[in-house]
Amino acid sequence: MTVSPISPLPATAGRTTAVFGSYVLAGAPGATEVLRDRWVILEGDRIAAVSESRPASADLVLDRPGRFVLPGMMNLHNHCFSEAIARSHAEDGVSRRNDQSIVYTVLLPLSKTGAELLTPEERLAVARMGVVQLLLGGASSVMEPFRNTLPEMFDAAAELGIRFWGAPYLFSASDPKAGAEGVEYHSQSAAGTDNAADLRAWNALYDRWQGVDGGRIGLAMSPHATDTCDPDLLRAAAARARELGAPITIHLAQSAGEVATIGQRWQGRTPAEYLDWLGVLGPDLLAAHCVYSSAEDLALMRAREVTVMNCPRVFARTGKTAAFSRFEAAGVRTMVGTDGYNMDLLGELGAAAIVSKTSAGDARSASSPALLHAVTGAGAVALGRPDLGTITPGAKADLTVVDMSHPHLQPHYDPVRSLIALANRANIDSVIVDGRLLVDQGRLTLVDSAALTAAGAAAIHKIWDQPDARAAFAANG
Secondary structure: OOOOOOOOOOOOOOOOEEEEEEEEEOOOOOOEEEEEEEEEEOOOOOOEEEEOOOOOOEEEEEEOOOOEEEEEEEEEEHHHHHHHOOOOOOOEOOOOOOOOHHHHHHHHHHHHHHHHHHHHHHHHHHHHHHHHHHHHHEEEEEEEOOOOOOHHHHHHHHHOOEEEEEEEOOOOOOOOOOOOOOEEEOOOHHHHHHHHHHHHHHHHHHHHHOHHHHHHHHEOEEEEEEOOOOOOHHHHHHHHHHHHHHOOEEOOOHHHHHHHHHHOOOOOOOHHHHHOOOOOOOEEEEEEEEEOOOOHHHHHHHOOOEEEEEEEHHOOOOOOOOOHHHHHHHHOOEEOOOOOOOOOOOHHHHHHHHHHHHOOOOOOOOOHHHHOOOHHHHHHHOOOOOOOOEOOOOOOOOOOEOOOOOOOOOOOOHHHHHHHHHHOHHHHHEEEEOOEEEEEOOOOOOOOHHHEEEEEEHHHHHHOHHHHHHHHHOEOO
16 A cells, blocks of 8 residues: 655745634633624734734734634543444444443554554554544544553654644553453563663654654653552653653543552552552653542542543443543543544534533533533643643634534524533534644645544555454454
8 A cells, every 4th residue: 555645835934814703712711701703813833813903914814704713622531543443333232241441342452453463554544544543533632541562653643734642652561452351451561671671662663753843742751550560660650751741641540440550469459549659640641531530539630630531422432421520520630532432522522512411410410611621721721831721912823713603503692512412523613723724614625634543544445354443343342
């Protein structure tokens, strides 16, 4: 398979863009307001002004009534590669063995198979397909954990223009699996061999990619999970990240098996207590899922200012509740991510609202403004980036523009409530990153998305054709 090259990204220095919004979510995080009939003026890669009047001149004018201009939405927990492998194989309870997490029966083993089986061109095709889906789903930024043998994720993000934190995994075992009794485990590394190898790989990728394109591409430190990383690795990873000022992300309390395993290994500690014991919990940690965290865990995480990454739909497909409202009620800073499942960020917000309200039995939980903040301003705080997640002069020129004129969004009285309750990726009009128009009227501007998608899907089918994939998918219930 030959993967076609993509044209270099256009320069934005010295260029002015004017975007009209019938509604504009402006202001600093925590103090936003919806303004009516405003122009958002971009100069180069920065927001220059929010104005009531149309500028006298601009290099690019997007003047479409009915648009809701948002700060660029941030999807800070996603898996382009492994979730593509699981598509339509994990629904309806397929591929589950004795109710074990598919993380260890499908996602990790088959992503390892794919990384080894596919050529660099094929891996790039899958990565491109994922970034296409992220952009068309409305995300301007993504944090993407993946095996460190898939460096093509960086290439795809760099060439397609999305703001990207690549998070190459670190493991204390090269091939984590589920045990015979359904308890996830890993073999602790002898003399730190595996730990050192993964840290070396991470450092090499950091040297290659950190700060590319004016800082649009960067790295996050990503020890995979509490049950796949031993204490030495977790301490070393956190220390290295904090030395460099890189964010840290990890899967935390994502399964009952993980909680049981950590308790057995570490004197009855919960996964959150384990990380706190090691000094890993902190304001720079983005902890994914946390579904099996106790109330005491959440209080601890709040005290340490950890951010929880809530991904409700990927759990809902398994019949489990991952409620934004539970973390919100505990006072923990909470964001919403897609986990690679569907990658429709607006749809994920709608799912977060429904799951939360049903779980809490309270229509007031997981309010529309809180959920919109969870993919905008909350990300700026979690990453220590006040120039993101906001429409204010001087901030990065990252915008997500939603077409509110669609019949299924009409009529609407409150655009924020309508956005959360009724909108989805079909309503994404434009995505702008660093002042570059990447999506326009729902289509990629740089490349044919259909061709990239076809190439990526063909590579995934190659994985599905392998005997170990067929065996994994044959397990049902």
